[in-house]
Amino acid sequence: MKKIIAVLLAFILLILPISCGKDSDDAGSAAVSGKESSAVTANTTKSAVSQAKNQSTGSSVSLAKLENLDNAKQGWGQGKQVDQNNRPISCAQFQNKYGKYGALFIKENTKKIYLTFDEGYENGYTSKILDSLKEKKVPAVFFVTYDYAKRNPGLVQRMINEGHVVGNHSYTHPSMPTLSLSKASGEITKMHEYVKDNFNYTMTLFRPPMGEFSERTLALAQSLGYKSVFWSFAYADWDPKKQIGADKAYKKIVGGLHGGAIYLLHAVSKDNAAVLGSFIDEAKKQGYAFAKLS
Structure with missing residues (x-):
């Protein structure tokens, strides 16, 4: 009996060091794992901070590069001189000069034309314009300001729901x-964020207020992911108190037809609202198709 007890004690003494060693290894492994986890967390934090700094620095460098570009103000208008295809000559010249910045003054000389409307404030005609576009199955771009979008969310949402393009016309129209x-950048980005936050819609087209631009502002818009959209047809339709009458407006708009035309019409105009459907019919009769600008 004593021999059996002695053998058992000896066996237990042999087992204990092995078990203790195993527990010690597991504890050490856990400690190493904890250190690795802390190291990964620390490295991730450092990486995030470093990335943020790099992005900030990159933005500063980008703006610094833009500072060197010409900022002389230019006011856009298509002029009266046209070529044999009724396309304004100045449009082709400016397109060749500034197209590298994503600017659009006129599109290719095809039978496609593009409708755009500027929306600075509501004058009661946008619904009728949308009705005509829906009836004729024609797309358009509506360039909206912050004030317009804030005051008329239902109309902006309808534009989106009916498949039109909503464009950025700046935050305060300067x-x-x-x-x-930095302020010019804010005019674009603040408007961009407002529409994104309130309509879940991402804008990519920018119309410079009053058509005033410089090489630098075109490059700025491009750096923010935007194309700057001008026009190859416009007329004095923006003052509600100085409307020329539906008949004259119709003749002017139809008379401006040309391949690749980008039409600028103001939605505050009762004349535009009155003749839009008839203009669309006549343009189609002449073989033109209305395309979505993008």
Whole structure:
């Protein structure tokens, strides 16, 4: 019996060191794992901070590069001189010069034309314009300001729901070249964020207020992911108190037809609202198709 007890004690003494060693290894492994986890967390934090700094620095460098570009203010208008295809000559010249910045003054000389409307404030005609576009199955771009979008969310949502493009017409409608780069950038980004936050819609087209621009502001818009959209047809339709009458407006709009035309019409005009459907019919009769600008 004593021999059996002695053998058992000896066996237990042999087992204990092995078990203790195993527990010690597990504890050490857990400690190493904890250190690795802390190291990964620390490295991730450092990486995030470093990335944020790099992004901030990159933004500063980008703005610094834009500072060197020409900021002389130019006011856009298509002029009266046209070529044999009724396309304004100045449009092709400016397109060739500034197309590298994503600017659009006129599109290719095809039978496609593009409708755009500027929306600075509501004058009661946008619904009728949308009705005509829906009836004729024609797309358009509506360039909206912050004030317009805030005051008329239902109309903006309808534009989106009915498949039109909503474009950025700036936050406060200033002359872009008169602003510092940071303020000019804010005019675009604040409007972009407002529409994104309130309508879950991402804008990619920008119309410079009053058509005033510079090489620098075009490059700025491009750096923010935007194309700057001008026009190859417009007329004096923006003052509700100085409407020329539906018949004259119709003749002017139809008379401006040309391949690749980008039409600028103001939605505050009762004349535009009155003749839009008839103009669309006539343009189609002449073989033109209305395309979505993008």
